[in-house]
Amino acid sequence: MPMALIEGDKLPTLKGDGVRLRWLDDGDVAALYEVFSDARVMRYWSTPPWTDRGEAARMIERVRQHFTNGTLYQWGIGAGTPERLIGTCTLAYVDTQNRRAEIGFALRHDCWGRGFMSCALSALLQYAFETLNLHRIEADVDPRNAPCIALLDRLGFQREGLLRERWIVNDEYNDTVFYGLLRREWSAPVA
Numbered sequence: 001m002p003m004a005l006i007e008g009d010k011l012p013t014l015k016g017d018g019v020r021l022r023w024l025d026d027g028d029v030a031a032l033y034e035v036f037s038d039a040r041v042m043r044y045w046s047t048p049p050w051t052d053r054g055e056a057a058r059m060i061e062r063v064r065q066h067f068t069n070g071t072l073y074q075w076g077i078g079a080g081t082p083e084r085l086i087g088t089c090t091l092a093y094v095d096t097q098n099r100r101a102e103i104g105f106a107l108r109h110d111c112w113g114r115g116f117m118s119c120a121l122s123a124l125l126q127y128a129f130e131t132l133n134l135h136r137i138e139a140d141v142d143p144r145n146a147p148c149i150a151l152l153d154r155l156g157f158q159r160e161g162l163l164r165e166r167w168i169v170n171d172e173y174n175d176t177v178f179y180g181l182l183r184r185e186w187s188a189p190v191a
């Protein structure tokens, strides 16, 4: 088994502007279900919206297992006072040999358009490049997913190629646009 990049018994908490990236626990089931059962959030996801609350508990269990084997790191995104869970962001397919990972993210619909995910991903990229010493972050995006593409553009990702009919979701074949960000292209936030 490859060596896990992150040691310890859980993910570190990361702070962004107005957001906190933190470990998901059993108390997050209801909030996770709200995010991933919303058809607007899941429109361009690789799976249909959840219809069963058990999916949220299973996600938390998978997150723990992946953390242990070092292949995927998924943080909950907290914001507001009192803080509530508004989404998640993930480093998936973590490849230690090639120092790359794929980024994934979802935000509850009533939080779109306020910069929460930009701030969360800026903190995640800083951690991925500076602390985990990754070289390349990838994103696999439906070409119709305009808010996601706008966000990746803002963060400096480059469009690298179109992969045709890569996913089948609800009997629909969906294309993918691959985006990539290299460490040397990434601008660290000014301290």
Ligand SMILES: CC(C)(COP(=O)(O)OP(=O)(O)OC[C@H]1O[C@@H](n2cnc3c(N)ncnc32)[C@H](O)[C@@H]1OP(=O)(O)O)[C@@H](O)C(=O)NCCC(=O)NCCS
Residues within 6 Å of the ligand: 040, 041, 042, 044, 045, 103, 104, 105, 106, 107, 108, 111, 112, 113, 114, 115, 116, 117, 118, 119, 140, 141, 145, 147, 148, 151
């Ligand atoms: C992709 C997704 C997270 C983007 O959400 P978002 O709210 O548009 O993204 P941001 O948090 O970066 O917010 C950007 C918006 O907030 C505004 N904004 C306000 N303050 C801002 C700040 N401090 N920094 C950046 N943007 C800010 C921007 O102007 C922009 O508004 P606009 O969309 O009207 O141009 C969201 O659409 C989503 O969860 N989609 C469903 C899941 C999904 O498809 N994920 C991607 C697959 S991996």
